[in-house]
Amino acid sequence: MVCDAVKGVWKGLVPHRIEVFVWLAILGKINTRHKLASIGILPIDQDVCPLCSSCPESSDHLLLHCEVSRQLWGWWLNLWDLKWVFPKSLSEAFAQWKLIKKGKKFFVKVWAASFFIIVWTVWKERNIRIFQASSSTVKDLRDLVLLRMGWWISGWEEGFPYSPSDIQRNPWCLEWEGVSRAADPAIIKPSYIPWSPPIKNVLKWNVDASVVISNTCAAIGGVLRNHEGKFVCLFSTPIPYMEINCAEILAIHRAISISSYSSLTKSASLLLESDSSNAVMWCNNDNGGPWNMMYYLNFIRSCRKEMISIEITHKGRSSNFVADSLAKQGLRRQDEFIAWL
Numbered sequence: 001m002v003c004d005a006v007k008g009v010w011k012g013l014v015p016h017r018i019e020v021f022v023w024l025a026i027l028g029k030i031n032t033r034h035k036l037a038s039i040g041i042l043p044i045d046q047d048v049c050p051l052c053s054s055c056p057e058s059s060d061h062l063l064l065h066c067e068v069s070r071q072l073w074g075w076w077l078n079l080w081d082l083k084w085v086f087p088k089s090l091s092e093a094f095a096q097w098k099l100i101k102k103g104k105k106f107f108v109k110v111w112a113a114s115f116f117i118i119v120w121t122v123w124k125e126r127n128i129r130i131f132q133a134s135s136s137t138v139k140d141l142r143d144l145v146l147l148r149m150g151w152w153i154s155g156w157e158e159g160f161p162y163s164p165s166d167i168q169r170n171p172w173c174l175e176w177e178g179v180s181r182a183a184d185p186a187i188i189k190p191s192y193i194p195w196s197p198p199i200k201n202v203l204k205w206n207v208d209a210s211v212v213i214s215n216t217c218a219a220i221g222g223v224l225r226n227h228e229g230k231f232v233c234l235f236s237t238p239i240p241y242m243e244i245n246c247a248e249i250l251a252i253h254r255a256i257s258i259s260s261y262s263s264l265t266k267s268a269s270l271l272l273e274s275d276s277s278n279a280v281m282w283c284n285n286d287n288g289g290p291w292n293m294m295y296y297l298n299f300i301r302s303c304r305k306e307m308i309s310i311e312i313t314h315k316g317r318s319s320n321f322v323a324d325s326l327a328k329q330g331l332r333r334q335d336e337f338i339a340w341l
């Protein structure tokens with residue numbers, strides 16, 4: 001039957017009615033205007049696509065080839081650095097989608113769900129345009145895709161730590177690596193420490209570095225959040241290739257230098273968490289550390305003592321997903337990205 005085609009990882013990721021709808025769409029069995037016109041239910045001159053008003057509304061056109069849909073698919077693939085030769089049909093698209101097994105176990109589910117979510121989001125927009133005579137921009141539709149992703153992930157019971165609005169602000173947090181659970185509950189180690197918010201009137205930086213030896217490239221990233229967990233500032237910055245401890249020092253340095261010139265953070269109390277115990281130790285001591293990083297370490301030391309109120313601490317990688325994904329994202333950037341939110 002219809003739903004038997006949605007098996008394994010593909011099954012149960014999104015609400016059942018959406019699974020069924022998408023499968024009917026793949027089979028070309030949804031009532032598009034072109035279909036209704038071809039069987040005489042609509043006048044033949046009214047078969048036009050409500051999204052672009054320029055082509056007959058077939059299922060493949062509406063959900064895949066229409067300019068609006070194409071932009072949505074293109075944006076999603078671009079987020080993950082993937083290129084796609086646009087398939088001829090939705091069924092071909094689905095077949096290709098299943099071949100992409102990108103990233104960790106959690107992301108494989110995100111990837112599978114995204115096909116359903118994009119198709120469903122386009123279909124809902126089409127209905128709103130026809131029946132409510134209102135329309136959303138492609139930017140609104142992107143946000144809706146991420147929002148739906150967040151809602152549906154919360155039904156998977158994976159312990160994913162981010163809210164739908166966190167996903168909207170930083171979709172790369174979907175590359176979350178999951179919580180590793182020991183087989184025997186008696187030997188669970190406290191290795192998973194989720195991110196915790198700072199107290200009121202304190203802002204917290206999480207910073208990280210990513211170094212890829214095989215490509216000799218490196219990048220750093222950081223996120224500043226308030227006591228409600230809201231993002232205040234993000235950075236994602238490519239840096240010259242260097243040893244990981246040095247890159248971690250640069251990540252701390254960047255967060256502090258950004259804080260030192262912004263009026264928002266200059267007078268605030270700051271916490272900074274890094275998952276590099278070496279970098280944290282060197283920043284907190286008055287000497288030690290790689291000789292070639294002395295310029296950066298001295299800047300951090302003098303800021304810590306004289307300019308801004310900042311406490312630098314070591315926290316495990318598990319509380320640092322957003323900074324980790326911003327650092328990885330920096331590997332693909334030409335220039336630094338900084339956003340105040």
Ligand SMILES: [Zn+2]
Binds near residue numbers: 050051053061066
């Ligand atoms: Zn169209």
